Amino acid sequence: METSELLQLAIAGLKNGSIYALLALGFTIVYAATNVINFAQGEFYMLGGMFAVYAFTQFELPLLVSVPLAVLVVAGIGMLFETLAIRPRKDAEPMALIIITVGGSLVFASLARHAFGSDALPLPEFTAGPSFLFAGAAIERQTVWIWGIVLVTVAGLTFLYSKTRLGRAMRACMQNREAARLMGIDTARVVMISFGLAAALGAVAGVAVTPLTSTRFDIGAGIAVKGFAAAILGGLGSPLAAVAGGLLLGLIEQAVIPFSSALKDVVALGVLLAVLFLRPQGLFRRARREKM
Amino acid sequence: MTETERVRDMHKRMWVMLVLALVLALVSAPLGGCTATSDGDGTPADAGDEPKEPYVVGAVLSLTGAQSGLGGPEKNAIDMEVARINEEGGINGHPLEVIIEDDASDVDQAIARTTKLIEQDGVVAIIGSTGTGQSMAMRDVIDAAGIPQVSLAGSLVITKDFDPLVFQTPWSNALVVDTTLEYLKAEGHTKVGLITEDTGFGKDGQALVNETAADYGLEVVSDQVFKPADTDMTGQLTVIKGAGADVVLMWSSVAASSIVPKNMAQLGMDIPLVGSHGIARQEFVDSAADAAEGVVMFAGKILAPEAYGVGSESYEAATAFIDRYTETYGEAPTNTFAGHAYDGLYLVVEALKRLDEGFTSADLRDEIEKTSGFAGIGGVFTFSATDHNGMTADDLVGYVASGGAWTLLE
Numbered sequence: 272m273e274t275s276e277l278l279q280l281a282i283a284g285l286k287n288g289s290i291y292a293l294l295a296l297g298f299t300i301v302y303a304a305t306n307v308i309n310f311a312q313g314e315f316y317m318l319g320g321m322f323a324v325y326a327f328t329q330f331e332l333p334l335l336v337s338v339p340l341a342v343l344v345v346a347g348i349g350m351l352f353e354t355l356a357i358r359p360r361k362d363a364e365p366m367a368l369i370i371i372t373v374g375g376s377l378v379f380a381s382l383a384r385h386a387f388g389s390d391a392l393p394l395p396e397f398t399a400g401p402s403f404l405f406a407g408a409a410i411e412r413q414t415v416w417i418w419g420i421v422l423v424t425v426a427g428l429t430f431l432y433s434k435t436r437l438g439r440a441m442r443a444c445m446q447n448r449e450a451a452r453l454m455g456i457d458t459a460r461v462v463m464i465s466f467g468l469a470a471a472l473g474a475v476a477g478v479a480v481t482p483l484t485s486t487r488f489d490i491g492a493g494i495a496v497k498g499f500a501a502a503i504l505g506g507l508g509s510p511l512a513a514v515a516g517g518l519l520l521g522l523i524e525q526a527v528i529p530f531s532s533a534l535k536d537v538v539a540l541g542v543l544l545a546v547l548f549l550r551p552q553g554l555f556r557r558a559r560r561e562k563m
Numbered sequence: 564m565t566e567t568e569r570v571r572d573m574h575k576r577m578w579v580m581l582v583l584a585l586v587l588a589l590v591s592a593p594l595g596g597c598t599a600t601s602d603g604d605g606t607p608a609d610a611g612d613e614p615k616e617p618y619v620v621g622a623v624l625s626l627t628g629a630q631s632g633l634g635g636p637e638k639n640a641i642d643m644e645v646a647r648i649n650e651e652g653g654i655n656g657h658p659l660e661v662i663i664e665d666d667a668s669d670v671d672q673a674i675a676r677t678t679k680l681i682e683q684d685g686v687v688a689i690i691g692s693t694g695t696g697q698s699m700a701m702r703d704v705i706d707a708a709g710i711p712q713v714s715l716a717g718s719l720v721i722t723k724d725f726d727p728l729v730f731q732t733p734w735s736n737a738l739v740v741d742t743t744l745e746y747l748k749a750e751g752h753t754k755v756g757l758i759t760e761d762t763g764f765g766k767d768g769q770a771l772v773n774e775t776a777a778d779y780g781l782e783v784v785s786d787q788v789f790k791p792a793d794t795d796m797t798g799q800l801t802v803i804k805g806a807g808a809d810v811v812l813m814w815s816s817v818a819a820s821s822i823v824p825k826n827m828a829q830l831g832m833d834i835p836l837v838g839s840h841g842i843a844r845q846e847f848v849d850s851a852a853d854a855a856e857g858v859v860m861f862a863g864k865i866l867a868p869e870a871y872g873v874g875s876e877s878y879e880a881a882t883a884f885i886d887r888y889t890e891t892y893g894e895a896p897t898n899t900f901a902g903h904a905y906d907g908l909y910l911v912v913e914a915l916k917r918l919d920e921g922f923t924s925a926d927l928r929d930e931i932e933k934t935s936g937f938a939g940i941g942g943v944f945t946f947s948a949t950d951h952n953g954m955t956a957d958d959l960v961g962y963v964a965s966g967g968a969w970t971l972l973e
Contacts, residue, residue, distance in 0.1 A: 276805045279830070283797040290794065389631040391818040391850045402829050411829040484794045484822050485850040489628065493792030528798040533761060533788040535798075 272529060275407030280525040286414045288521020289421045293476035294498025295505055295513040296424065297469035302507045303445040304465035306365050310372045311352065312473050313495025314379035318345045319474025320486030321383055324392045334397060342474045349470020353463050361462070376491065384488040391485040394478075417479045421514065424472065428510040441465065500543045506553015515555055617658040618915055621680030623691035623701065624715075624904075628668025629762075629791050629817055632846055634693045636896055637715060637904035638663055640884075641690070643891050644908055654915045661908070662686065666697050673697035677704045687915075687927055690907045691715055693900075695763030702726060711928040713907040715900070717816075717840060718767035722952045728928055730951045732906040732941055733899070734863065734959060736764070736814075738952070739840050740771040742861045742959050747810060747837065748779040756808030756834075758787045758799055758823060760815035768814030768839055784808050791817040797826045810834055816841025821850035828854040835859065840959075844898030848964050855964040859972060863941045863958060865902045867971045870960045876938035884940060902940030910934055910944065 294312060301309040322344050326337035356371050397416050402409035431438040443451035444461045452458045477486065484490075497520065505516025520539055527538045546554060622641055625634035645661050653659055662684050664676035673692050680686045681704065688711045692698045695718035705712045705728055714721050717733035719740075747755065757772055759765040769786065776783050785806035787799035800823070803811060811834060813823050820842050827836060836858045838847075843862035848855045864870040864877070868885065871878035884905055889895045896902065914930035922930075934953065937944040942958025961972030 272805060276801050279801040280798050283795060283801070286797075287795050384627070384631075389627075389635055390846050391632070391821065393821075393850045393852060395852075402831060404831075409830050480794055483825060485818065487818055489631070490792070493790075494794070525798045528787075529802050531788075532799045532802070536790060 273407075278406055278408040280528065281522065282408055282410055282414065284522035284525035285518060286417060286521070287524065288501075288518035289417045290476050290480055290494070290517070291497045291501040291520050292421055292514040292517025293424065293472050293479075294494060295501035295517045296428065296510055297472045298499055298502035299505065299507050299510065299513045300441075300465050300469045300472070302502070304441060304448075304462045305357070305361075305368065307357075307368045307372065308499065309466070309469065310369065310495060310499075311375040311379060311491075312469060312498060313491030313493070314376050314383075315345050315349060315470040315473030315491075316477035316480075316494050316498075317383060317486060317488065317491040318348060318379060319477030320394065320481035321387050321392070321477075321488070322474075323478045323481060324394050324486060325387065327394060328392075334395065338397075338478050341478055342471050345474035346467045346471035349473075350463050350467040352470075353466035357462070357466070358459065361459075376495075380488055380491055387488060389488060391487045392481075393485045394481040396482040397479075411483070413479070413482050420475055420479055424475065425510055425514055432510070437461075437464065500540060503543060504546055504554055506555055508553065508555065512553065512555035516553070519554070615653075615657045617660040618654055619660045619662065619684055619686050620908075620911055621677070621684060621686035621689045621691075622661055622663045622904075623666050623673055623676050623680070623689060623693075623697065624663055625668040625693035625697065626663075626665040628666075630668040630694050632818060632844065633816070633898075633900045634665070634668075636898060636901035637691075637693060639892055640888070640896075640901040640904040641908055643887060644905060647887070648912060654912060657915075659912065661690070666692050666694075668694060668697070670696050670700040673701050674704060677701045681708045681710065686710070687924060688713065688911045688931075690904070690911065695721060695767060698729075699724075699763065702729065705729065708924075710924040711911075711931055713910055713931070715903045715907050716764065718764050719771060720763070720767050722950070725949070725951070727932075727948075730910065730931055730946065730953075732903045732910070732939070732944075734840065734941065734954050735952045736767045736771055736839075738954065738956060739861055739959060740768060740775060742956050743812070743837060743839070744772070744775060744779040744781060746859070746861070746961065747781060747812070750810070750835075752810040753781060754784045754807055754809045755781050756785045756787070756800075756803030756806060756811045757783050758789065758796065758803065758811060758813050758815075760817055760820070761788050761790045762815075762817065764816050764841060765814055772812065772814065789815075789819065789823075791819055793819055794822065795826065796823050797830060800826050800830055800832065804830065804832055808834060811836045813837070814839045814841070818846065818850065821847050821855070824851045824854040824858055840899065843962070843969065844900070845968070846898070848967055848969065851964075852967075855967075858964045859961060860969075861959045861961050863899050863902060864960050865896065865899055865940050866962060866969045867960070870971060877940070877943060880938055881940050899941070906939035906941050906944065909939060910937065913937060 297312045319341050322341035323337045326332045326340050352375055356375055396413050398412050400412055402411045432442055440456045440461050443456055444458055448458055501517035501520045502513055505512035523542055524535050524539045527535045624637050641661055645659055648659050666673035666676050690713050693715055695716040698714040698716045698721055711728050713730045715732055719735040719737040722731045722735055759769040773783055785803045789796050824836050838858055838860040840862035842860055865881050868878055868881045885895050910931055917930055932946050934944055934946045942954040944953040946953045962969040963972045
């Protein structure tokens with residue numbers, strides 16, 4: 272196999288991996304605040320694309336407006352979801368809350384089907400034009416956007432966690448919610464904002480991918496599995512680990528393709544299982560003592 | 564009201580809202596539990612006599628899930644035609660009732676829905692399912708009950724893995740693969756980069772192309788697969804490009820198919836893309852946008868009715884159907900699936916018309932098999948004891964995506 276082909280596969284892996292990374296970040300943020308895996312995360316991805324297409328085609332808003340608008344609307348939906356569905360049961364077992372998120376995912380997909388129909392809906396690329404050529408491999412313009420978005424997101428989250436009051440409150444909740452509450456942190460607000468942030472990240476991923484794939488009411492569950500796998504690989508810890516988990520998953524998938532594209536998902540999820548057996552804390556996280 | 568009471572009251576209201584939302588979700592779809600009855604508003608014309616028992620036919624369609632883009636138009640066609648049949652007096656004075664069940668594009672649901680139709684509703688025949696996997700899975704239930712099934716799915720396996728009870732309305736993959744490979748040969752291609760979807764339909768096409776390519780002087784230089792949920796096929800296409808293919812052949816039907824031409828454009832691949840009849844719908848051209856230009860596929864003639872031959876029986880049936888569909892739903896059918904459902908329904912209805920009162924399901928099966936020269940929308944159907952697909956290569960025509968729509972090739 273030629274170098275340019277290997278490079279092309281690596282580019283595809285990093286592109287898909289970046290999307291998985293954005294979803295993994297959403298899983299990680301909600302998990303940090305609540306110890307809950309939010310299975311509605313994939314629906315935020317779907318809704319991001321849907322609202323962007325809707326604003327762009329129905330209201331004929333420019334992309335520059337429809338895209339941020341869609342992300343904001345979905346962030347609002349994420350906070351609303353937390354307020355209406357999670358908060359009333361906030362003291363329940365994590366398992367009960369996880370089931371609520373599964374229900375939420377079905378509700379979102381069904382509502383989207385009624386609101387937007389069952390056809391795939393396209394969105395133009397952010398900046399149209401031919402791909403960039405790099406050592407015989409092609410990089411689409413939209414991929415450059417996706418990479419840029421991931422970089423900005425990671426930088427933003429790192430800043431949020433280390434430099435802001437809210438970020439410190441979120442980290443305190445991550446370590447011990449009860450203690451954080453006793454220290455005067457408004458934990459309910461932190462949880463709500465975490466959901467909003469996770470929804471926004473899901474929406475950003477969905478909006479960035481829609482020009483490449485079109486969007487449809489039922490795409491949420493499939494992508495959520497990938498994002499969840501990436502989050503587990505990363506260990507549900509720091510934003511950087513989530514991104515590393517996503518990129519790694521994307522690269523593994525592409526590495527399998529030259530041998531058998533039919534086995535792509537099997538091998539990728541096999542690696543995930545192996546990680547769960549050998550390093551349950553994830554690849555990029557030191558083993559922690561069991562929480563009391 | 565005390566603080567605790569207020570909080571409790573608020574929680575109660577939230578619960579009510581949550582429960583309402585969940586109920587909405589259950590009613591509206593993915594669990595595949597919904598039933599719709601299609602008996603139209605019409606009453607039999609000879610209502611003077613005492614009304615006769617309705618003929619009850621079941622339909623298992625994929626109204627939700629991955630194949631909802633196919634199942635939706637199929638349901639539209641059946642709803643509309645059943646209403647018309649009843650307005651015109653039903654079948655020999657019997658009103659027609661078609662009970663439509665949603666299998667959610669899921670094999671297990673298809674089995675459950677079929678069982679329900681047979682055991683609870685006592686249907687005389689089953690139309691469906693939309694997908695190959697579901698159609699095959701339903702077979703055990705069909706065989707046990709001994710009632711005829713008219714599948715709307717396009718894989719060869721449905722009629723090749725022969726079951727005397729099972730008929731099929733779309734052109735089988737074998738027919739379309741032959742026509743398509745013939746075209747590739749005529750265009751002077753020799754090296755095929757094959758990409759197929761990981762579904763029953765895709766696997767059927769993949770196996771057929773690999774078996775028969777050599778007969779047309781073609782070599783499959785790369786054999787790639789994608790999942791319906793995939794968002795990027797540049798990896799597979801890179802391998803195809805590296806293998807030196809001079810044409811990409813894509814056998815798929817899911818929405819993700821439209822990503823393939825886009826990825827090819829992004830990779831700067833300038834070899835042609837030829838697809839299957841699974842992409843014979845406007846959704847594919849719309850989603851792939853500019854990248855769809857020049858994509859070729861072979862399918863039935865409904866997308867360009869003049870191909871039937873103006874004035875022919877199929878031309879009249881198809882244009883009348885398109886007119887009614889446009890009037891009822893506000894837009895013409897933009898794919899071939901509504902036509903497959905029309906054919907499936909009328910194959911059963913025409914057979915029922917020819918039968919006397921008190922027929923058995925075995926009689927109905929025999930009568931469907933006797934169908935000869937039925938001018939449907941997919942083509943002209945002539946079944947025999949060994950051919951339950953009943954169409955020929957003459958019923959197919961080539962299309963090329965041009966100017967944002969499927970247009971006749973050449």
